[in-house]
Amino acid sequence: MSYVDAGYAAALGTLFVYAISLVLRRRRWERALRMSEPPVAQDDPPARGESS
Amino acid sequence: MDLKTGSEMSTDTDTDTMATEPTPAPTPSGTPRPLAPSRPRWLNPIGVLGVVGLGFTVWLGLWVTPPDKFQGNLARLLYIHPAIATVALYWVGLVAAGGSLLYLWPRTRSLFWDRLAASAVEVGAVFSALTLVTGSLWGRPVWGVWWTWDARLTSTALLLLLEIGYLALRRVPADLHVRAKRCAVAALLIAVDIPIVHFSVDWWNTLHQGGTFLDPGFKIHASASMSWTFLLGFVAFSLVFVWLLGVRYQVEVLQDAVGQEELEISLAERWSEDGGSAGAVAPRVTPAGHGGSP
Numbered sequence: 001m002s003y004v005d006a007g008y009a010a011a012l013g014t015l016f017v018y019a020i021s022l023v024l025r026r027r028r029w030e031r032a033l034r035m036s037e038p039p040v041a042q043d044d045p046p047a048r049g050e051s052s
Numbered sequence: 053m054d055l056k057t058g059s060e061m062s063t064d065t066d067t068d069t070m071a072t073e074p075t076p077a078p079t080p081s082g083t084p085r086p087l088a089p090s091r092p093r094w095l096n097p098i099g100v101l102g103v104v105g106l107g108f109t110v111w112l113g114l115w116v117t118p119p120d121k122f123q124g125n126l127a128r129l130l131y132i133h134p135a136i137a138t139v140a141l142y143w144v145g146l147v148a149a150g151g152s153l154l155y156l157w158p159r160t161r162s163l164f165w166d167r168l169a170a171s172a173v174e175v176g177a178v179f180s181a182l183t184l185v186t187g188s189l190w191g192r193p194v195w196g197v198w199w200t201w202d203a204r205l206t207s208t209a210l211l212l213l214l215e216i217g218y219l220a221l222r223r224v225p226a227d228l229h230v231r232a233k234r235c236a237v238a239a240l241l242i243a244v245d246i247p248i249v250h251f252s253v254d255w256w257n258t259l260h261q262g263g264t265f266l267d268p269g270f271k272i273h274a275s276a277s278m279s280w281t282f283l284l285g286f287v288a289f290s291l292v293f294v295w296l297l298g299v300r301y302q303v304e305v306l307q308d309a310v311g312q313e314e315l316e317i318s319l320a321e322r323w324s325e326d327g328g329s330a331g332a333v334a335p336r337v338t339p340a341g342h343g344g345s346p
Contacts, residue, residue, distance in 0.1 A: 007129045007189040008110060011136060011182050015292060018178050022299045029306035036313035 092298065099295035105288025112281040120278075126193055127278075133186040135285035139293045140183045140211070141249055144176030147297065149243035152236035166232035167308070169239050170222055171300035175293060177215040183208055195259060203252035204260035211249060214242045228308065 113131035120127030151169030154160040187205070188198050199205065218238045222231065253262045274282070 002125065003189045003193050004114070004125055004128045007186045008114065008132065010185050010189070011132050012106065012110070014178065014182055014185075015296075019292075019296060019299075022296065022303060025303045026299060026306065029303060029310055032310045033306055033313065036310060036317070 091302065095295060095298040098291050098298075102288055102291030102293075102295055105284060105291055109281060109285045109288050112277065112284065117277045117281050118275060123194065126190060129186060129190040131281050131285045132289070133183070133190060134282075135289040136179055136186060137183040137208075138286060139289050140176055140179035140208075141246055143290060143293055144172050144179065145243055145246040147172035148176065148239045149246075152239035152243075155232055155236045163228060163232060163308075166228075166235060167301055167304040168297075170218075170235060171297050171304050173215050173218045173239060173242065175296045175300055177212060177219065178296075179293070180208065180212040180215060184212065200259055202259045203256040204249065204258050207245060207249040207252050211242065211245050214238075214245060218242060 109131060113128050117128070117131075119125050148169045151165040151172065155162065155165040155169065184205070187208075191200075192198050218235060221238050222235050224231070224234075226234070252258060253260055
């Protein structure tokens with residue numbers, strides 16, 4: 001492998017791996033944020049005798 | 053910029069940024085619950101353009117452009133090395149120093165600027181490392197050494213070390229604004245090194261070549277294909293930098309949001325364990341550090 005090939009491979013490879021790692025980190029933190037939020041009960045019928 | 057997100061609602065200065073987004077359910081302590089950051093629509097097209105630009109740079113740089121009269125094929129490394137160094141030095145310096153100054157200035161203080169600066173420093177560390185690696189791969193056959201304690205090389209290595217130090221400082225647990233203030237000062241220290249790197253070739257006798265484009269007597273002695281490939285490299289790496297900065301900013305916001313969520317929940321639990329003095333309201337809090345790994 002020549003110095004030129006090594007330089008291009010190092011630059012593009014590193015940027016590619018860093019970009020992928022950022023996308024995965026973003027996905028992981030998004031999942032963590034979703035999990036930390038309590039589930040929101042939707043369309044709960046009002047309790048008996050309770051006026052809405 | 054519409055990169056601002058819901059997690060910034062926790063700060064007094066940022067509440068207006070969420071005016072158009074839905075109000076989330078409040079946390080146990082009563083503060084608004086942070087939202088996941090919205091993804092700006094312009095970000096991915098920039099990333100695609102950057103990748104396409106890089107593809108063309110590689111194609112032109114490795115296969116289309118002719119070898120240099122003096123350096124032969126080694127000149128092909130110059131289609132990427134100066135472009136990477138430009139991002140590492142000028143674009144990162146501009147965003148990191150600008151963001152930090154805007155954070156420190158009371159009238160523009162917002163965690164948006166702090167997060168933007170932090171994102172730029174992390175992306176900048178990657179580009180600084182690549183500057184050293186690609187420069188070393190060019191220097192070995194041309195200069196005969198992988199490394200020399202040349203002023204330009206040494207000041208660039210110092211830049212990388214300062215960026216790593218900044219990232220370490222950012223992981224020290226603290227209130228969001230305390231952390232932001234510390235990091236802003238650290239970013240300004242990084243910014244001091246940038247003119248040193250830039251002018252190092254003028255201030256000292258260096259092995260590294262002097263300024264080229266800003267030299268008033270500079271004339272391009274390259275073929276059109278070489279010149280255009282050189283310019284395309286600058287544009288492509290700059291676009292890739294913008295995309296990486298945008299995604300890294302979103303990660304930063306999410307980290308703070310999760311940290312705040314976890315802190316709110318644990319404080320609420322603690323509050324209820326203590327018996328909760330009747331009628332008392334849990335204090336408004338900001339997260340300490342980034343929180344744990346998800």
